[in-house]
Amino acid sequence: MNRQTVEDIKNRKETIWINPDLGGTKHYSIGPDDIRDAEERLERFAPFIERVFPETAPRGGIIESELFPLNKMEGLPKNTFLKDDAHLAIAGSVKARGGIYEVLKRTETLALENGIITTDSDYACLEDHKDFFGKYKIQVGSTGNLGLSIGIMSAMIGYKVIVHMSADAKQWKKDLLRSKGVKVVEYKSDYSEAVANGRKQSDADPSSYFVDDENSLDLFLGYSVAAGRLAPQLKNQGAVVDDDHPLFVFIPCGVGGAPGGIAFGLRMLYGDNVHVFFVEPLDAPCFTLAMASGKGHDISIDEMGLKSTDTQADGLAVGRASSVSCDIMKSELSGCITMDDKELFGYLKECYYKEGVFLELSACAGFAGPTRLSSEEMRAYISDRGLTDKMDKSIYIIWATGGALVPESEKEAYLSV
Numbered sequence: 139m140n141r142q143t144v145e146d147i148k149n150r151k152e153t154i155w156i157n158p159d160l161g162g163t164k165h166y167s168i169g170p171d172d173i174r175d176a177e178e179r180l181e182r183f184a185p186f187i188e189r190v191f192p193e194t195a196p197r198g199g200i201i202e203s204e205l206f207p208l209n210k211m212e213g214l215p216k217n218t219f220l221k222d223d224a225h226l227a228i229a230g231s232v233k234a235r236g237g238i239y240e241v242l243k244r245t246e247t248l249a250l251e252n253g254i255i256t257t258d259s260d261y262a263c264l265e266d267h268k269d270f271f272g273k274y275k276i277q278v279g280s281t282g283n284l285g286l287s288i289g290i291m292s293a294m295i296g297y298k299v300i301v302h303m304s305a306d307a308k309q310w311k312k313d314l315l316r317s318k319g320v321k322v323v324e325y326k327s328d329y330s331e332a333v334a335n336g337r338k339q340s341d342a343d344p345s346s347y348f349v350d351d352e353n354s355l356d357l358f359l360g361y362s363v364a365a366g367r368l369a370p371q372l373k374n375q376g377a378v379v380d381d382d383h384p385l386f387v388f389i390p391c392g393v394g395g396a397p398g399g400i401a402f403g404l405r406m407l408y409g410d411n412v413h414v415f416f417v418e419p420l421d422a423p424c425f426t427l428a429m430a431s432g433k434g435h436d437i438s439i440d441e442m443g444l445k446s447t448d449t450q451a452d453g454l455a456v457g458r459a460s461s462v463s464c465d466i467m468k469s470e471l472s473g474c475i476t477m478d479d480k481e482l483f484g485y486l487k488e489c490y491y492k493e494g495v496f497l498e499l500s501a502c503a504g505f506a507g508p509t510r511l512s513s514e515e516m517r518a519y520i521s522d523r524g525l526t527d528k529m530d531k532s533i534y535i536i537w538a539t540g541g542a543l544v545p546e547s548e549k550e551a552y553l554s555v
């Protein structure tokens with residue numbers, strides 16, 4: 139238990155938590171084979187994705203984003219890159235990795251069990267079986283983006299879809315889902331409540347499958363394929379990750395599934411040469427709390443007197459961390475950073491006006507990372523690992539997690555704050 143961090147969380151004071159257990163005992167049993175299995179499944183589905191979402195044709199039905207250098211924004215170290223998951227096809231957020239993957243895995247299981255395909259089939263044929271999938275339901279709890287990714291993909295396959303939306307969810311996300319034929323159930327309460335209710339309703343219905351953001355290993359593995367795809371992109375940019383060129387990655391964190399999956403994939407690939415930090419809002423630091431208190435999924439920010447609905451970063455408005463991610467991150471995560479929402483608006487504008495990329499508010503949290511490198515905690519982390527002399531040659535990635543689907547009128551509202 140790190141008392142100082144827990145105190146900071148309680149007092150809504152920005153904090154940096156460094157993981158004392160990084161590189162220690164592993165509390166998980168998955169490995170590179172599980173990531174490969176997810177990659178292969180996504181390859182089997184690529185012809186189907188390309189058929190039903192023609193915008194994915196340039197990448198042959200593989201949903202992937204660009205990596206590019208950030209050289210116009212001020213105050214960033216050299217060799218800083220943006221990983222632009224805001225522009226992932228179909229869902230416009232990092233959820234296009236995990237959310238869509240879990241729906242596809244469920245689809246493959248049903249189709250295999252019912253003799254519709256074998257793993258050698260051309261999965262493009264699945265488009266002809268909407269009636270079959272229409273007998274099944276998919277349900278999910280969401281603050282917005284997970285619902286979008288699951289809803290859009292599930293509706294396209296033919297499922298009946300119900301998205302349980304917490305109070306934070308933006309109206310345009312609900313409207314977009316309804317326009318795709320998705321049933322949206324609205325809650326006045328926070329995310330945990332929407333998840334708990336969705337889970338209960340789904341469990342009571344044998345035809346229904348629940349995508350459980352708080353416990354799902356499939357979601358996690360869907361996110362983890364990002365690493366293997368990032369590696370060639372870094373190489374193309376002339377960035378080599380090795381003992382002399384460490385990689386620092388800063389990712390916005392909600393339940394911890396998306397950043398956890400990405401971090402896990404990166405650690406499998408780069409080992410101790412990659413240093414991953416999660417960034418959370420002051421009002422919803424559930425992962426920082428989970429790790430610093432040592433209580434993982436069993437503690438909620440309610441106990442700190444915080445309300446996740448108070449943050450304007452709706453994608454990160456989560457009170458309780460994912461159990462899967464907590465267990466795996468125990469030995470793999472470098473640390474967590476918390477930040478004030480106010481800082482996010484500055485990054486949103488600067489990134490848009492200088493780099494020409496619009497990100498939603500939640501997606502800007504990673505920009506806080508490099509600004510914390512000179513903090514006492516980070517300097518200690520860096521010197522403890524013998525990295526002080528290598529910082530000039532380090533590579534930095536700010537993981538931008540969403541934004542492409544934000545309507546124009548909403549964009550203007552953010553840019554005029």
Ligand SMILES: *Cc1c(COP(=O)(O)O)cnc(C)c1O
Nearest residue numbers: 283392393394395396453539540
């Ligand atoms: C969901 C989301 C995240 C964080 O993912 P978690 O799995 O909830 O930690 C970050 N940014 C955006 C834009 C998101 O939608």
